[in-house]
Amino acid sequence: EIVLTQSPATLSLSPGERATLSCRASQNVSGYLAWFQQKPGQPPRLLMYDASKRATDIPGRFSGSGSGTEFALSISSLEPEDFAVYYCQQRSTLPKTFGQGTKLEIK
Amino acid sequence: QVQLVQSGTEVKTPGASVKVSCKAFGYPFNSYGINWVRQAPGQGLEWMGLINPLNGNTKYAQNFQDRVTMTRNSLTSTAYMELRSLTSDDTAVYYCASGNYDAYWGQGTLVRVSS
Numbered sequence: 001e002i003v004l005t006q007s008p009a010t011l012s013l014s015p016g017e018r019a020t021l022s023c024r025a026s027q028n029v030s031g032y033l034a035w036f037q038q039k040p041g042q043p044p045r046l047l048m049y050d051a052s053k054r055a056t057d058i059p060g061r062f063s064g065s066g067s068g069t070e071f072a073l074s075i076s077s078l079e080p081e082d083f084a085v086y087y088c089q090q091r092s093t094l095p096k097t098f099g100q101g102t103k104l105e106i107k
Numbered sequence: 108q109v110q111l112v113q114s115g116t117e118v119k120t121p122g123a124s125v126k127v128s129c130k131a132f133g134y135p136f137n138s139y140g141i142n143w144v145r146q147a148p149g150q151g152l153e154w155m156g157l158i159n160p161l162n163g164n165t166k167y168a169q170n171f172q173d174r175v176t177m178t179r180n181s182l183t184s185t186a187y188m189e190l191r192s193l194t195s196d197d198t199a200v201y202y203c204a205s206g207n208y209d210a211y212w213g214q215g216t217l218v219r220v221s222s
Contacts, residue, residue: 001169034208043202043212044152055210087152089209095168096142098152
């Protein structure tokens with residue numbers, strides 16, 4: 001199965017700052033990578049799909065990039081509601097797999 | 108409005124089985140696969156498998172291959188996930204997810220396994 005490794009495990013930033021989260025795949029997943037945001041007590045929420053396409057109603061401050069094995073999620077200017085856990089997911093090959101998550105916390 | 112509504116909390120003893128349901132509203136049930144994903148307390152997301160509602164075909168993650176069964180009832184737009192031989196390690200929130208790129212998620216079902 002394809003292993004996704006996210007870094008860093010925890011990212012401490014202040015509102016207004018820029019965040020960059022990374023996801024590395026153990027094999028080529030082409031562009032078939034998604035990003036999810038999860039807040040405590042809630043199901044995951046789709047942010048990005050196919051590496052760089054924003055899901056419905058996702059604000060423009062979120063952007064995704066990458067292909068193959070290296071991907072990134074950027075948040076241009078952090079809002080208080082952006083502090084959460086972020087997961088990448090590949091759907092290139094079954095089984096689908098998730099990264100272990102990056103916790104974005106308020107500094 | 109698209110919604111996936113899951114069944115309620117389950118408390119089971121070790122060795123038992125659990126069956127969780129996921130009822131879809133607001134979109135053609137047969138259009139998208141139904142995934143099952145679990146999350147142990149304080150842990151990440153683990154994909155368990157999926158079912159194609161159109162033909163019932165399934166694909167399970169290897170970790171669950173021997174003790175999970177996913178089914179569906181297209182007449183009621185409901186998917187089911189049964190997990191057998193439960194241990195305390197199966198204590199988790201179980202989610203169903205569907206739609207393009209898994210955009211729609213159920214609210215989660217807590218399954219607690221305890222003697």
